[in-house]
Amino acid sequence: MKVEEIRKQGENLISDLGKYYLRKGLGKEIKEELREIYSKYKGIFTKENIENLKCNENLSFREKKYLLSFLFQGYIGKECFELTREIAQRELQTLVEVDKGEISLKYAQLLLPAEKNREKRLALDKKLGEGQAGINALREKRVDILKRIATDFGYRNYVELIHDITPVNFNTLKELGKKFLTQTETKYTTLLKKLEGYYLEEGSEPLQKSDITYIFKSNPFDKYFSDIELIPTIEDTLFRLGINILEQNNVTLSLDPKEGKAIKSFCCPVSIPDEIHLVLNPKGGIEDYQDSLHETGHCQHYAYTSKDLPFEYKRIGDKSVGEGYGYLFQQLIANELWIDKFLDMDEDTLTKYKVFIDGYNLYIIRRFCGKLLYELEIFSGPKEDKTLKEKYVKIMEEAVKVKVNPENYLLDLDIGFNTSNYLRAWIFESYLREYLVNNFGGLWFLKKESGDFLKNLWKSGSMYRTEEIVENIGFKDFNIDVMIKYFVI
Structure with a gap:
């Protein structure tokens, strides 16, 4: 062919x-x-x-x-x-x-x-x-x-x-993952201890992964993320960036709750950039805001991609690039200035919420660092390795500092190595955020100039690797230090 x-x-x-x-x-x-x-x-x-x-x-x-x-x-x-x-x-x-x-x-x-x-x-x-x-x-x-x-x-x-x-250099990414685990360990264990004390009843069993997922799912902050305010908040955030999503002819919005509709928000690019669908099903809560903002980032990336690009730059490319734009919008819910502007959260609640959301983000990223190390063990090792279960437990428990279920050693596995794409996307997002703050201030999300900058990046679809974009916007190298800084300084 x-x-x-x-x-x-x-x-x-x-x-x-x-x-x-x-x-x-x-x-x-x-x-x-x-x-x-x-x-x-x-x-x-x-x-x-x-x-x-x-x-x-x-x-x-x-x-x-x-x-x-x-x-x-x-x-x-x-x-x-x-x-x-x-x-x-x-x-x-x-x-x-x-x-x-x-x-x-x-x-x-x-x-x-x-x-x-x-x-x-x-x-x-x-x-x-x-x-x-x-x-x-x-x-x-x-x-x-x-x-x-x-x-x-x-x-x-x-x-x-x-x-x-x-576009992944696994040797480099492996070392970056190890560095992140090492340099965030003290901060993470401190936050983990606080979360355990705040939200779990006492027990004799060591902290389990199921305890962590319970904490993140059953938190006291969901009430500040109103289902009624979700769509206006997204529309207003985009409008401040110079994007009127209601007037984008290539974007179709599905915003009404409906029986049978997907619970989680999603973006569907039927044709890039001509037919992009953003489907939201507002139910409120932190997870709903995360998903909806993330998919909004994907939507705008697709909507502003140049029509003249060939198939492989619009549809394939470096997957970490699109995920990075998604994370840029998703991470607004951890931004104190954005929260102050768009959510009704008092100062005392915000202090407690920051412990929660920073602990959540650290857990997720550290978990993916562990997953990468484990997946490299599986797929670069001997054809038959009888020690995979033991390796899974050792690597993952060291990464997330809680007990994991050994029988998940193959369930908790991404056969497409998308783990590496997500890790590179988080690193890429940290550089984007650093650039926006340095050039447009902490309130970058309220400025049309920030939107113009992003629109210009979005034009190239996923043609360039994250490392290339980071270099093109003025950073010398692609490392983990900027992302670490957001957690430990």
């Missing part, structure tokens, strides 16, 4: 998938299954296309890397499709006993963070682990498939394959 045909079919496939997920997210009738959509484009994700593209000398290094990323991701998804489907079915078929009877493992996982009684919460976590243990053999087969694909294409391991098709 020629490159132009790959681009054309790739755009059509992603557009069709966008329409599918949009209808599903809006609670509308689904006309066709995912399998049917992929079957229409089965000629794209072939070994022959990948090998031919590797040998193509008419493409730039950047074009080839991004197109190879698209083909490999599709090929890997195709090879793992049936097994992934079987895993999902087993999660629905495996039953877990709770107070109200037996429910599926998948839905029992959603109950865990909401269980107030610590004894019951720990017991449920144990049952969830027992349920996952029965599915881990399937997940091991999927890991084996990924390792086999890597060797089939001549790579030493799966890490080397991903390194070849993405």
Whole structure:
């Protein structure tokens, strides 16, 4: 298949998938299954296309890397499709006993963070682990498939394959992750102790991951994040940046609560930049504001992307770039100046909230640092490693400083290495924020000049790597120091 045909079919496939997920997210009738959509484009994700593209000398290094990323991701998804489907079915078929009877493992996982009684919460976590243990053999087969694909294409391991098709330098990122864990440990453990004292009843058991998720889900600050004020707050924030989302002809907003509509906000770029859908389902609370602001960042990135860019720069590119723009808006809920402007939170509450939100952000980032270290162990190690469970427990407990369920050692795994994209996105966001504060002041989110700066960046879609953008806006190198500064200084 020629490159132009790959681009054309790739755009059509992603557009069709966008329409599918949009209808599903809006609670509308689904006309066709995912399998049917992929079957229409089965000629794209072939070994022959990948090998031919590797040998193509008419493409730039950047074009080839991004197109190879698209083909490999599709090929890997195709090879793992049936097994992934079987895993999902087993999660629905495996039953877990709770107070109200037996429910599926998948839905029992959603109950865990909401269980107030610590004894019951720990017991449920144990049952969830027992349920996952029965599915881990399937997940091991999927890991084996990924390792086999890597060797089939001549790579030493799966890490080397991903390194070849993405902008990630795993050796560098690994060291940055280790540095973040080391230099934020004192601050994190202090915040963790405060959170435990504030929000947990005393118990003899060591602090568990389920305790942390309970703290973050059942917090006393949700009432300050009103469902009624969510949409006006987003509209006003964008308006101050010089963006009137209500007048963006290429952005369709779905804002009304509706039965069957997705609970979480999402952005669906059916065609970039011509048809972008932002779907919000206001229910209030910190998590709702986080998700909605994050998806707003994606929406504006897509909406201002240049129409003239080729497929690989609009649709593929460096995924950390788009996530970084999402985090820039999401992190406004941790910005005291933004909170003072848009939320009704008194000074004493704000002080307690900062302990909460900084603890939350540190936990999430440290967890992803641990996940990266663990995933590198899985995918760069020997084909059969019987010590993965032990490695998972050791690495993750050192990262988050709480006990984890050993049976989640393959559940808590991103087979696409998106963990690395999120880590680079957080680093990228810290540089963006630093630039905006240095050039437009702490109230940068109220200034049209800040919006003009962002619009100019958004034009290039995801063509440039995060490292390139950081250098282009005046920073000498791409490291973890700026992000660390926001937590420990």
